[in-house]
Amino acid sequence: VTRDGAASTPGELTVPVRTERDIVRARTAGKDFCRRLGFRPTDQVKIVTAISELARNIVLYAGSGAVELRALAAERRGIEVVARDQGPGITDVDGVLARRIRSRTGLGLGLVGTQRLMDYFDLQTSSDIGTTVVVRKYLS
Amino acid sequence: MDGTPTIPIIKLHDDLIVSIQVDLSDRVVLELKEHIAQAIIRTGATGLVLEVSGMELMDSFITKAIGDIAKTAKLMGVETALAGLSPMIAMTLVEMGMEFSGVHNALNLEDALEQLAEARQQRGLAWDEGAPEELAEPVHQPLTPQTPRMGDRASGPERTRSR
Numbered sequence: 313v314t315r316d317g318a319a320s321t322p323g324e325l326t327v328p329v330r331t332e333r334d335i336v337r338a339r340t341a342g343k344d345f346c347r348r349l350g351f352r353p354t355d356q357v358k359i360v361t362a363i364s365e366l367a368r369n370i371v372l373y374a375g376s377g378a379v380e381l382r383a384l385a386a387e388r389r390g391i392e393v394v395a396r397d398q399g400p401g402i403t404d405v406d407g408v409l410a411r412r413i414r415s416r417t418g419l420g421l422g423l424v425g426t427q428r429l430m431d432y433f434d435l436q437t438s439s440d441i442g443t444t445v446v447v448r449k450y451l452s
Numbered sequence: 453m454d455g456t457p458t459i460p461i462i463k464l465h466d467d468l469i470v471s472i473q474v475d476l477s478d479r480v481v482l483e484l485k486e487h488i489a490q491a492i493i494r495t496g497a498t499g500l501v502l503e504v505s506g507m508e509l510m511d512s513f514i515t516k517a518i519g520d521i522a523k524t525a526k527l528m529g530v531e532t533a534l535a536g537l538s539p540m541i542a543m544t545l546v547e548m549g550m551e552f553s554g555v556h557n558a559l560n561l562e563d564a565l566e567q568l569a570e571a572r573q574q575r576g577l578a579w580d581e582g583a584p585e586e587l588a589e590p591v592h593q594p595l596t597p598q599t600p601r602m603g604d605r606a607s608g609p610e611r612t613r614s615r
Contacts, residue, residue, distance in 0.1 A: 332478040339475065339509065357509055357540040358547065364511040368478070421512040425548030 322348050322383055329367050329395075330376040338367040338379045342393070345381045349391055350451060358429040359391060359449050365422035366395035366445055374399025374442060390431070390450035398442035405437055459484055461491045467499035467568055468492065468530075469561070473506035481517045488521055492528050499568035500525050503561050505536030515550050522555045531556065531571045533564035 322345050327338045342363040346356040363379060370377040377397025384390040402408060408423055423445075427433040432448035459480065462469045468491055474480070488500065502518060504510075510518070522532035533556035545551065556571065558564035 336475055336477050343508070354540045354543060357538075357544050361509050361511050361544050361548070364509060364513075368511070368513055421516075421548075421550065425512055425550065428547050428549065429544065 322381070324383070325381045327367075327379045327381070328376075329370045329379055329397075332368075332371055335364060335367040335371060339364050342379075342381060345383075346391060349383055349389070351391070351449070352452075355449060355452075359393070362426040362429045362447055362449075363393055365426045366393065366447070369422060369443075369445075370395060370397045370399070373397075373402075377442070384448065384450070388450045390448055392446065392448045393430075395445045396442070397444075401437040401439040401441075401443055402435075403439075405435060409435075459487075461487060463491075463495045463497060464565075466497055466572065467501055467565060468495065468497045469501045469503060471503040471506065475508060476514055478513060481514055485517060485521055485524070489524055489528070492525060492530055498530055498572055499565075500530050500532045501535055501558075501561060501564040501568065502532065503535045503564070504541075505538065505560070507538070507541065510537075510541050510545060512548070512550060515545065515552070519552055519555070522552070526554055531568055533558045533567050535559070535561050535564035 325341055325345060327341050328334065329338060339360050342360045343356060346359050351359065363381075367379050370379070374397030377395065377399065380392075380394040380396065382392040382394070384392050409427065423435070426445075426447060429449075430447040431450050432446070434446045435443070436445075437443040459470060459472055459474070462471075468488065470484070470488065472484075476484075491497070492500070500521075502521070518534070525532050532554070534552060535558040537557070556564065556567045558567055
């Protein structure tokens with residue numbers, strides 16, 4: 313991750329996620345990305361918190377995966393965060409998102425929190441291909 | 453091994469003060485839980501301040517860990533105050549639907565020490581050494597006005613009591 317280049321606009325960045333150190337790395341990269349895209353500090357905190365939740369879910373439940381950060385420029389400017397893993401999938405997504413199921417480590421809280429913090433939330437999961445969560449936050 | 457920092461735990465009179473200035477990795481959070489419990493036993497402190505003004509984010513894991521620290525402390529007879537939560541983190545927590553229960557929410561370190569001293573008096577646990585007078589006199593000019601306060605405040609709302 314390059315940190316200089318004040319004027320450069322980030323395009324795309326993939327952070328591999330395997331260990332808990334990678335959660336911190338994803339957060340740091342996310343913060344830098346958001347700042348360069350011009351998000352307000354409050355939104356930066358929200359987005360980085362969401363990235364942290366998604367990265368942690370990968371470490372806890374899938375073992376390994378990646379967090380992709382992407383600048384959105386087409387219809388609305390903003391950021392897209394994709395958390396992708398080839399883990400075992402989430403068995404009862406609706407239960408988790410409705411907070412009927414609460415894991416000991418807080419999977420429900422993290423996913424529901426992420427959903428609330430972001431403008432767009434999509435979760436695809438299955439036992440054979442793993443889980444992909446796509447979230448977006450638009451620049452206001 | 454990977455240069456994981458250890459967060460210092462400082463004893464001041466009856467309180468332990470923990471100022472978190474780093475981006476917390478999960479391992480550091482878990483270590484901190486353990487270290488605080490040990491420090492409570494070792495020092496016999498009756499108050500704990502978690503000074504978090506240097507923190508940039510609190511996700512569900514960190515929030516849960518802080519709640520766990522406060523619960524553990526309470527079981528050991530120690531009240532916990534959370535000091536200096538940034539407005540941005542506070543807003544994020546509210547939006548996520550997370551809150552701290554059983555924690556005194558304080559604007560800054562001085563406010564936190566004051567609240568803990570008050571709670572101690574109410575519990576009749578104040579030591580004979582006259583701890584309140586020794587505490588730094590609060591001259592607080594909060595830099596962050598209107599920090600949203602979450603959770604309940606067991607010590608009551610009055611903060612400008614004369615002693």
